[in-house]
Amino acid sequence: MKKIVAMVLAGGAFSALGIMAGRRAKAAIPFGGMYRIIDFVLSNLMNSEVDYVGILAQYRPASLIDHIGGGASWDLYGRTRGIKILPPFKGETDSDWYRGTADAVYQNLNFIRDHHPSEVLILAGENVYSMNYQEVLNFHREKQADCTLVCNPLPTKNPHRFGIVSLDQDGRIATYHEKPETITGDFYSAGIYVFNAEFLLKKLTEDAANPESKHNFADDIIPAMLRAGDKFYGYPFRGYWAYCGTLEEYWQANMDSLDEHTALDLWKWNVRTNLDDSNVSGQHPALFLPTSKVKRALISPGCKIGGIVENSVLSPGVVVEEGAVIRDSIIMNGTVIRTGAVVNRAIIDKGAEIGAGANLGVEDATSGTTGFDLTLIGKEVTIGNHAQIGRNVLINHGRVIGPNQRIESGRIIQ
Numbered sequence: 425m426k427k428i429v430a431m432v433l434a435g436g437a438f439s440a441l442g443i444m445a446g447r448r449a450k451a452a453i454p455f456g457g458m459y460r461i462i463d464f465v466l467s468n469l470m471n472s473e474v475d476y477v478g479i480l481a482q483y484r485p486a487s488l489i490d491h492i493g494g495g496a497s498w499d500l501y502g503r504t505r506g507i508k509i510l511p512p513f514k515g516e517t518d519s520d521w522y523r524g525t526a527d528a529v530y531q532n533l534n535f536i537r538d539h540h541p542s543e544v545l546i547l548a549g550e551n552v553y554s555m556n557y558q559e560v561l562n563f564h565r566e567k568q569a570d571c572t573l574v575c576n577p578l579p580t581k582n583p584h585r586f587g588i589v590s591l592d593q594d595g596r597i598a599t600y601h602e603k604p605e606t607i608t609g610d611f612y613s614a615g616i617y618v619f620n621a622e623f624l625l626k627k628l629t630e631d632a633a634n635p636e637s638k639h640n641f642a643d644d645i646i647p648a649m650l651r652a653g654d655k656f657y658g659y660p661f662r663g664y665w666a667y668c669g670t671l672e673e674y675w676q677a678n679m680d681s682l683d684e685h686t687a688l689d690l691w692k693w694n695v696r697t698n699l700d701d702s703n704v705s706g707q708h709p710a711l712f713l714p715t716s717k718v719k720r721a722l723i724s725p726g727c728k729i730g731g732i733v734e735n736s737v738l739s740p741g742v743v744v745e746e747g748a749v750i751r752d753s754i755i756m757n758g759t760v761i762r763t764g765a766v767v768n769r770a771i772i773d774k775g776a777e778i779g780a781g782a783n784l785g786v787e788d789a790t791s792g793t794t795g796f797d798l799t800l801i802g803k804e805v806t807i808g809n810h811a812q813i814g815r816n817v818l819i820n821h822g823r824v825i826g827p828n829q830r831i832e833s834g835r836i837i838q
Contacts (some may be wrong), residue, residue, distance in 0.1 A: 426541075426542040426543065427475075427476070427539060427540065427541045427542060428474050428475075428476070428541055428542070428543055428544070428545060428557075428561065429476045429477075429478070429535075429536050429539050429541040429543075429544050429545070429621075430469055430474050430476070430477045430478070430544070430545040430546075430547055430557075431477075431478045431480060431529050431532070431535075431536070431544060431545065431546050431547070432462075432465055432466075432469075432477060432478065432479050432480065432547045432548075432549040433480050433525055433528060433546070433547065433548050433549055433615075434449060434451040434462055434465075434479050434480060434481055434488060434549030434550065441453070441668075441669075441670070441671060441674065442671060442800060442818060443773070443800065443802045443818065443820055443821060444671065444674070444771070444773065444800070446802075446821070447484060447803065447821065448484055448486075448487045448488070449481065449482075449483050449484055449485055449487070449488045450550045450668075451488055451549040451550050452487045452488040452491060453668075453674070454703075454739055454756050454757070454774075455552065455668075455674075455677070455678065456678060456681045456690055456695075456722060456737060457722045457723070457724040457737050457738060457739050457740070458697055458704055458724050458725070458739065458740060459690070459695060459697045460491055460697065461549070461550055461551075461552065461668065462488060462491065462492070462549050462550075463695055463696060463697045464551065464552050464553060464554070464693075464695060465547050465548070465549045465551070466492070466495075466497075466498045466500070466507075466696070467498060467554075467693065467694060467695045467696050468553075468554060468555050468556075468557060469498065469500070469547075469557070470498040470499050470500065470694075470696065471554075471556065471694055472555075472556050472557040472558050473558070474545065474557060475500070475504060475505035475506070476505065476506060476539045476541070477495070477500055477506070477507040477508070478507075478508050478510045478532060478535045478536075479492060479507065479508065479509045479510060479549070480510050480522070480528045480529070480532065481509050481510065481511050482511065482512055482522050482528070485509070485511060488509075489509050490701070490702070491698050491701050492507065492509065492698070493698055493700065494507070495507030497696055497697060497698040497699065497700075498696055508535065510532045510535060512528075512531070523638075523639045524637075524638050524639035524640035524643070524644075525546075525639075525640045525641045525642070526628060526631050526637075526639045526640055526641050526644060526645050527631075527632070527639035529546065529624075529628060530628040530629070530631070530632050530639070533625060533628065536621065536624075536625070537625075540621075541621045542620070542621060543561060543564065543618055543619060543620055543621060544618075544619045544620075544621050544624050545557060545561075545616070545617070545618055546616070546617040546618075546619065546641065547615070547616055547617075548614075548615035548616065550668065551614070551615070551665065551666065551667055551668065552664075552665070552666035552668060552677050552688065553614075553661075553663060553664060553665045553666065554663060554664070554693040554695075555574075555616075555661065555663065557618075560572060560574060560616070560618055560659050561618060563657070563659050564618040564657070564659070567594075567595065567596075567655070567657045568655060569618075569620075569655045569656065569657045570619070570620055570623045570649070570654045570655040570656060571617060571618065571619050571620070571623065571624075571649060571654065571655070571656050571657070572617070572618040572656075572657045572658070572659050573589065573597065573613060573614075573616070573617055573646075573656070573657070573658050573659070574613075574614040574615075574616035574617075574658075574659045574661050575589045575591075575611035575612060575613055575614055575658045575659065575660060575661065576611060576612055576613075576614050576660075576661055576662075576665050577610065577611055577660060577662060578607070578609070578610055578611060578612060580612060581673075583607050583612055584603055584604065584605065584607070585603060585667075585669060586603065586612035586613055587600055587601065587602045587603070587612060587613035587642050587646070588600070588601045588604055588607055588608065588609040588611070588612055588613075589609050589610070589611040589612065589613060589658055590608070590609040590610055590611070591610070591611065591658045591660075594657075595657050595658055595659075596655075596656065596657050596658075597650070597656045597657060597658045599650075600613075600646050600647070600650060602642045602643055602646075611658060611660060613642065614661060614665065617641065623654075627645055627648065627649070628645075630648070631644055631645060631648070663687060664680075664686065664687035664688050666680070666688070671771065671798055671800065672797075672798070674771075675754060675771060675798055678737045678754050679735065679737075679752070681722065681737065682720050682721065682722060682735060682737070703739070703740060703741075703757045703758075703774070704724075704725070704740050707724070707725035707726030707740045707741060708725065708726060709725055710723045710724065710725055710726065710727040710728075710729065711727070711728045711729065712729050713728070713729065713730040713746065715730050715731065715746045715747075716729040716730055716731065716732070716733070716744075717731075717732045717733075718732075718733045718734075719733070719734045719735070720734065720735050721733045721734065721735065721736045721737070721738065722736075722737045722738065723738050724738055724739050724740040724741075724742070725740050726740040726741040726742075727740065727741065727742045727743070727744070728742075728743045728744070729744045730744060730745050730746035730747075730748070731744045731745060731746055731747055731748035731749055731750070731761070731763075732744075732748070732749045732750065732751075733750045734749075734750070734751045734752070735751060735752050736750050736751065736752060736753045736754065736755065737753075737754045737755070738750075738755045739755065739756045739757040739758075739759075739774075740757055740758075741757050741758040741759075742755050742756075742757070742758070742759050742760075742761070743759075743760040743761065744761045745760075745761060745762050745763040745765075745780075746763055747763045747764040748761045748762065748763060748764060748765045748766070748767075748778075749765075749766045749767070749768075750767045751767070751768050751769070752768060752769045753767050753768070753769060753770045753771065753772065753785075754770075754771045754772070755767070755770075755772045756772060756773050756774045756776075757774045757775070758774055758775045759772050759773075759774065759775060759776045759777070759778070760776075760777045760778070761778045762777070762778060762779050762780040762781075762782070762809070763780045763781070764780050764781040765778045765779065765780060765781060765782045765783070765784075765807075766782075766783045766784065766785075767784045767785065768784065768785030768786075768799075769785045769797065769798050769799065769815070770784050770785050770798060770799040770800070770801060771798060771799075771800050771801070772784075772801040772805075773801060773802050773803040773804075773805075773821070774803050774804070775803055775804040776801050776802075776803070776804060776805045776806070776807070777805075777806050777807065778801075778807045779806070779807050779808045779809035779810070779811060779827065780809045780810070781809055781810040782807045782808065782809060782810060782811045782812070782813070783810075783811075783812050783813065784799050784801070784807070784813045785799045785813070785814075785815055786812055786813065786814045786815065786833070797815060797816060798815075798816065799813060799814070799815060799816065799817045799818075800817070800818045800819070801819050802818075802819055802820045802821035802822065802823065803821045803822065804821060804822050805819050805820075805821065805822065805823050805824075805825070806823075806824045806825065807819075807825045808824070808825055808826045808827035808828065808829060809827045809828070810827055810828050811825050811826070811827060811828060811829045811830070811831070812829075812830040812831070813825070813830075813831045814830075814831055814832050814833030814834070814835070815833040815834075816833050816834050817831050817832075817833060817834070817835050817836075817837070818835075818836045818837065819831075819837040820836075820837060820838050823837055823838075825837070
């Protein structure tokens with residue numbers, strides 16, 4: 425088998441995810457109870473038998489680094505395989521911050537050269553999907569391509585956010601437009617590339633020497649390949665794909681994990697996570713009290729359920745006291761929902777406490793003002809007893825909402 429190196433771009437900051445990505449990289453955001461978003465690409469690499477992986481981390485990488493550890497959770501550990509975190513560094517001539525996606529890989533060419541690969545996979549670490557990269561590699565080799573881009577079929581929501589691709593009859597990329605106003609293609613970029621190693625080194629070196637470049641694959645490397653007439657192909661992917669670029673998309677992908685009619689199946693996909701992660705390890709089995717009622721929900725180890733949970737995802741250590749009700753929500757590690765509280769269409773970050781009789785997600789005449797129809801509660805927020813929190817409210821990390829206080833829909837509490 426040919427030697428492959430994967431470079432995972434996992435350092436991005438995403439303002440559209442608000443406070444969810446305010447203290448962590450997007451790739452480190454919890455997903456599906458026990459997992460994090462980075463687990464999907466790492467599990468894909470494990471299942472595809474790709475043995476050498478570099479993680480390009482930049483924005484608030486601490487939780488991401490802790491979660492990945494030595495890579496043993498994904499069998500990326502040993503004499504013939506490995507994973508390495510590659511943060512920005514200060515050198516004699518190098519910058520101390522990645523200027524773009526292409527520059528991030530360029531600054532770590534030594535990692536690639538050390539392994540002498542035949543091909544290099546460039547992967548976004550922030551999407552939810554299952555893919556056997558060996559199938560993409562086989563397509564790439566059959567076409568004798570210089571580069572192959574994985575692309576998803578249109579339509580998709582808000583396609584103007586993506587690179588839009590059209591293919592010729594042989595699968596060669598005919599046109600590519602990054603974030604265009606007018607959509608003129610049949611596919612959009614999945615942000616997954618296969619490069620012949622020497623070809624990639626050449627393109628990155630040329631790009632680094634160009635003072636006019638933004639040093640991004642989408643903005644610079646792809647147009648340069650099209651201008652040069654390089655052997656640039658598109659590989660259509662037709663499986664489940666979640667971009668999670670907005671709160672609504674992130675919430676919907678979690679809800680899809682509960683739906684047996686969607687293709688998102690954490691068990692069949694063989695998704696692994698770091699069970700030694702401090703947020704997961706040492707948890708007792710979930711406890712369901714006689715008063716509990718659970719319907720279409722994902723309940724993680726360490727949870728204690730005494731109330732009603734419907735169509736929701738609960739991370740380890742969540743407590744739902746007797747008489748509390750949770751519907752259509754994502755509740756993260758260690759959060760406590762007190763007696764009689766009602767939580768509806770909410771995302772609640774780690775370590776929050778929702779007081780007895782409090783009501784989150786109250787619908788009223790001003791509902792809909794922030795556009796995503798969810799209530800977002802930050803880490804370690806305290807909501808007092810019998811407080812009333814409307815729809816589309818955002819409450820920042822660590823804030824305290826007093827007993828009986830009312831927050832109208834659409835408010836932002838900084």
